[in-house]
Amino acid sequence: MNAAASSSFVLKAHLLWWDDDPYFHGHATQHSVPKGAMAIGEDGRIAWVGEADALPEAFGAWPSVDRHDTLVLPGFIDAHLHFPQSGIIGAYGTDLLDWLDTYTFPEESRFGDRVHAASIAATFADALLYYGVTSACVFSTIHPAALEELAAAFDARGMGLVSGKTAMDRNAIPTLQDSAQSAYDESKALIEALEPRYERFDYAVTPRFAITSTEAQLEVCGALHAEFPQTRMQTHINESAREIQTVAQLFPNDASYLDVYDRFGLVTDRALFAHGIHTTPAEMTRMAQAGASVVHCPTSNTFLGSGLFNPGANREAGVNIGIGCDIGGGTHFSPFVTMQEAYKVARFHDQSLRAAETYYWHTLGNARVMKTHTDTGSLSAGKWADFVVLRDPINDPIAALRLERVETDEQRLFAYQFFAPRVETWTRGVQRTTPPAHRRPHLKTTPARRT
Numbered sequence: 001m002n003a004a005a006s007s008s009f010v011l012k013a014h015l016l017w018w019d020d021d022p023y024f025h026g027h028a029t030q031h032s033v034p035k036g037a038m039a040i041g042e043d044g045r046i047a048w049v050g051e052a053d054a055l056p057e058a059f060g061a062w063p064s065v066d067r068h069d070t071l072v073l074p075g076f077i078d079a080h081l082h083f084p085q086s087g088i089i090g091a092y093g094t095d096l097l098d099w100l101d102t103y104t105f106p107e108e109s110r111f112g113d114r115v116h117a118a119s120i121a122a123t124f125a126d127a128l129l130y131y132g133v134t135s136a137c138v139f140s141t142i143h144p145a146a147l148e149e150l151a152a153a154f155d156a157r158g159m160g161l162v163s164g165k166t167a168m169d170r171n172a173i174p175t176l177q178d179s180a181q182s183a184y185d186e187s188k189a190l191i192e193a194l195e196p197r198y199e200r201f202d203y204a205v206t207p208r209f210a211i212t213s214t215e216a217q218l219e220v221c222g223a224l225h226a227e228f229p230q231t232r233m234q235t236h237i238n239e240s241a242r243e244i245q246t247v248a249q250l251f252p253n254d255a256s257y258l259d260v261y262d263r264f265g266l267v268t269d270r271a272l273f274a275h276g277i278h279t280t281p282a283e284m285t286r287m288a289q290a291g292a293s294v295v296h297c298p299t300s301n302t303f304l305g306s307g308l309f310n311p312g313a314n315r316e317a318g319v320n321i322g323i324g325c326d327i328g329g330g331t332h333f334s335p336f337v338t339m340q341e342a343y344k345v346a347r348f349h350d351q352s353l354r355a356a357e358t359y360y361w362h363t364l365g366n367a368r369v370m371k372t373h374t375d376t377g378s379l380s381a382g383k384w385a386d387f388v389v390l391r392d393p394i395n396d397p398i399a400a401l402r403l404e405r406v407e408t409d410e411q412r413l414f415a416y417q418f419f420a421p422r423v424e425t426w427t428r429g430v431q432r433t434t435p436p437a438h439r440r441p442h443l444k445t446t447p448a449r450r451t
């Protein structure tokens with residue numbers, strides 16, 4: 001069930017999207033239609049897209065929604081973030097493992113309270129929409145109620161959700177531990193209850209990471225992933241040096257961190273591994289062979305000092321790459337901030353990500369790693385009408401200086417990563433947010449002093 005129903009209309013705007021990875025397949029993957037039209041049906045899906053002049057007669061009588069002087073892109077997709085960590089962004093700490101113990105685990109243990117979970121889920125979903133994110137692959141907590149509330153919040157806003165109950169049965173505070181058996185039973189019950197209830201919900205088997213799951217629990221996670229072949233699998237890998245050492249101590253017989261997951265059937269083409277900063281060449285080869293994906297989370301990696309992800313090495317090995325904000329290790333919900341940080345991190349490897357590459361990751365690329373690409377990620381007929389309307393920032397003289405020097409779509413998109421545009425967000429053909437009139441504080445010019 002979806003709260004607001006779409007009515008059919010034709011959006012007229014400058015439309016821009018990618019239908020494949022521009023890094024591998026070049027500029028032809030980018031579709032830019034300055035005088036474009038997109039017909040959106042009552043079912044919330046794109047019925048037709050192309051030049052406004054070529055709009056078929058069948059859509060001629062549909063009401064028109066005019067968004068000239070804007071750029072319309074597919075809604076952004078975030079492939080890795082944690083909804084229960086919304087309240088601990090930017091909490092002072094040291095490295096990953098300390099940060100988890102000090103802030104994350106106590107915060108997450110509150111989510112057994114359904115009222116609390118529902119309140120944070122609503123704030124979280126609204127924040128994503130505000131920044132232009134229309135679907136996401138999200139970590140919840142061990143509590144079934146938290147996932148139920150998250151799924152309801154996304155559905156009410158027409159958003160797509162890939163998520164699952166987190167499984168963790170050791171190395172955390174007692175209030176944040178389940179067991180192998182309860183992880184299996186509760187996950188199965190949630191798959192059977194939520195997937196039929198919500199059209200845009202897909203279950204992800206979710207062992208937090210190897211440190212917090214026993215072998216018995218990883219085994220049931222693998223069993224669930226195999227028993228329900230539609231499920232995704234999400235976890236963390238190779239984020240920090242201390243984490244990798246701990247995994248090696250806990251699993252002394254496995255040759256690598258990835259081997260731990262592989263032994264339990266968790267390395268598949270439906271698997272999303274967050275971070276992958278310190279992944280070895282052998283692990284990359286295995287991920288590529290399995291069709292598994294890594295999710296780059298740059299603001300989290302620099303905030304926690306975890307390391308610098310290498311896009312080129314993963315691409316060369318053939319690993320699919322997604323991108324995420326990893327709230328609350330990450331520091332901002334905005335895809336523009338995440339893309340900016342990805343650019344900076346890549347520079348440490350002497351690589352320069354073009355705007356087309358980062359925006360592709362944040363749209364169709366993420367849809368592909370989440371296996372939702374037949375439904376979202378580009379402005380293509382048949383997909384959900386999830387899109388963002390982007391306008392230049394206002395009341396920002398420095399942004400104006402920068403943007404008046406822009407000559408191409410690519411340059412404008414690149415600059416937006418540093419001077420975020422005002423965003424209007426639509427899901428399933430329904431407008432969900434109104435861009436703020438004043439995004440940035442008005443800067444007054446200091447009057448010249450008379451002497």
Ligand SMILES: [Zn+2]
Binds near residue numbers: 081082
């Ligand atoms: Zn994470």
